[in-house]
Amino acid sequence: MTTTDGTDTKRADLPLTVRDPDCGPSIETHAIGTEAAGVVASTLKALAEPLRLRMLSFLATAPGGEACVCDLAELTDVSQPTVSHHLKVLRDVGVLASERRGTWVWYRITPGYKAAISTLLESFAPAALDALGPHPHLTGLEDADGALDRLARELTMAHSDLGADVILRTVRESYTALARSAKVSAHLLTLTERFALQRLADLTRDASRGDSTGGAEHAGPPQVLFVCVANAGRSQLAAALVRHYAGDRVVVRSAGSTPAADVHPAVRPELAALGADEPFPKPLTDDAVRAADVVITMGCGDVCPILPGKRYEDWLVGDPALASPAGVAAIRDELDTHVRALLVDLLPDLGLPTP
Template structure:
């Protein structure tokens, strides 16, 4: 019976929750990952250049005995996240292939948000967003007047879509308009690119676009000297480039260029405009476009590594980039 005074019928639910067995399994995995040390172990294994880690390596993460370390690893193994193999006196652990994509997405997503050291006041952010629509409209009109060779409605639509894509992950609203303009201009350039007569483009795609894809694009642009142009994007972009990666980018590009780097959403236009698309731990998020070459690079995530580990990952990416450029510039 409906509550007294309420004659409105309850509408049938249209939701489709996961099944009880699946929910139980996921809850068990999340419970196992609720320990900070286990998360660090998982991160260390996921980012190890060998694709695995030994108990002796993981013991360096904390001042604990090896039996204690082994206990924590056993908990992770029982959830199906890890696989193990004994070699002599040591046991080596690696991410189960079926769980690698989920682990990468989990670590990438939380690493990106855990390192936000500046966050706007929520009330100030809400007020800023209320006044943002007029500024976005003004930007759209200005670009439409400047880019007279493009359809006006198209320019306005791209500007608004670019703003909507960035505002979801924006850390600070004060940067939204210049970032929207930069992103919109790139998208419009993608739409009008003549593949036959322009310099070859490489698009690097990862989850957060806050680490390895940013680094790979910067290395290509440094080494190719204009003969190949690289860009990057993320399937679920973070709010900002990770500090470890930003310091590496400064070494490659310089302070001024790096200050303009920001995580960007992946768009179909960017994929269509690329000659080569390289995915880096983001799964099957890229649309398949005829005529586009696809590769997948298994590369550690520098945003989850120590400064020394991030530098090693940079060197690994550089070796791969040099091999890639040799096939493009020839």
């Protein structure tokens, strides 16, 4: 090295203990400890996944700082087991806490991580957040405002007991929920009307049940709700089979924890053979669960609600999504056996042979 007077000095001539007087304390004094570094690295590794960051962003901005697992599942098109895996990863490192409260499993960011998550989202991704613009789930809603208002006014005439505000909210929520997975919006308003009508009927049924003397059960026909992940195969087939056998003697609904954009093509011929109306995937709602007497689940994980006093069954039936035509037919036959057993129990006078 060269000294200030221009002479060369070999490094070996300098004492090893000499340090720049302006240099601060040794690195070892201020460096993060090995154990702490390991904990931080594990947490950052858990965060380094796009879907998990979206979940955290959703929770950080949610009213009350919490959301149910059904809301988190709607952020993505992946399967329910995959959603559960990501949530478990965030729970395992302590970023999220979960609690089954009444109907759903609810998630929130743990207090110790709230400030850190806010800093992460606001400091590392401001450009990306600004580029998002309007909430993507509401894309197209601005152009449909007038149509939704007109639909709400029409439905208010038939459901005035629920109140105009409830009906308008139900219509808008139904539109938004269907728009999340819709690939083509040409028939979205028509589907919104069908979905909203179902939801309003469920709200009316639940209200009349709650008003019954002594909490007696609703006097109308039994109501069955079929729930799977995508509402594109199994639950649609099961609902169609119930309608085929029982007609209007059973009110039947189907829903998905993460509804697909459309019904599986291989399932459509089976539904047509059963006389099903034009089917479309629908999201799972609280009002459908509350109005149901029987809830049948088929692989939808922990997003399926648990309400006291409800009859629950879980049918282990294959998913027709990737099945061959012969496989879909086998799944239909298996569902047929389950459905006939259910109807023999619900409507003994229906005259169906015991499976």
